[in-house]
Amino acid sequence: MATPPGGLEFCVFPTAIGHCALVWREPGVVVGSALPHGSPQSTRAAVARWYPEARESTPGADVAAVVAQVADLLETGTGDLSGVDLDLAAVPAFDRRVYEVVRDIPAGATLTYGDVAARLGAPGAAQAVGQALGRNPFPPIVPCHRVLAAGRQVGGFSARGGRRTKLRMLEAEGVHLEHPTLFDV
Template sequence: MATPPGGLAFCVFPTAIGHCALVWRAPGVVVGSALPQGSARDTRDAVTAWYPGAREAVPDGSVAAAAAGVAVLLETGAGDLSGIDLDLAVVPEFDRRVYEVVRTISAGDTLTYGEVAARLGAPGAAQAVGQALGRNQFPPIVPCHRVLAAGRQVGGFSARGGRHTKLRMLEAEGVHLEHPTLFDV
């Protein structure tokens, strides 16, 4: 099914960490995404609540490639999602600037909230960076999981599973913030 004329479409797709979703408008511009919300049904329900009127559709072209890229990233920790076209029209200017910086962080690398603020030319705005990332409507395309608190601490993460999900996503990319226990070896 094609994108509804003038409307929004979404797809729910399986990944290594659960069912994710992409929401788009023609011609394949992503307006939002969702990390797993529990089950495929829970993800679908969340998307329809966040984007009333969006219709489920089979993605093609750039949206199908984006879904495949998200799935690969979450399975292998590899991949580059920086080429996915995002609709940032309703995103506040500061948040947009934060997302631009965060999208330059490669898989396997991290920055702190303070380092992102410094790259924005706004040292001291680490808390504002964290708030912007808490509003991120494009995870993991805008890879907020790669932004850490001072001292390489995990920091916050608003996705289902919070800190545990963030650690799993980082570990898939080869970033290990915590040493394994005897039970993890």
């Protein structure tokens, strides 16, 4: 059965950090994405909670290219997802502005929550930036993992695995915040 125009579709796909998901509507506009939730079934269940009308399907070439870019980013730390077409209609205006700034952070670079707030012309809004990133419906396309707490501290991360997942994503991009100890070697 074909998806009606504007209908939502999704796919779950393997990456170096686990099974991620991408939700889209034609013509290849990404409506949401998900980092791993522990298993392919758990990721599917999360998508079903967030987008109950979406049906699982095989992506066309445009969405398949985004899937490949996400998988490549999470494996090699390379790739530029800044050109992916996102549906921001349901995103509040402040969050949209935050996501625009964060999408401009290249792989291998970081900003702090305060840096993002300053770029928005809203110094002192670091906490609001953190809250907006905690609601990010497009990880890692909107690379919230590249935003750190003051002093280049990891800060929070709402994805499964929390700080460990954030560190793993950053390390794939060549950003090393914590140095291994004798017990890590």
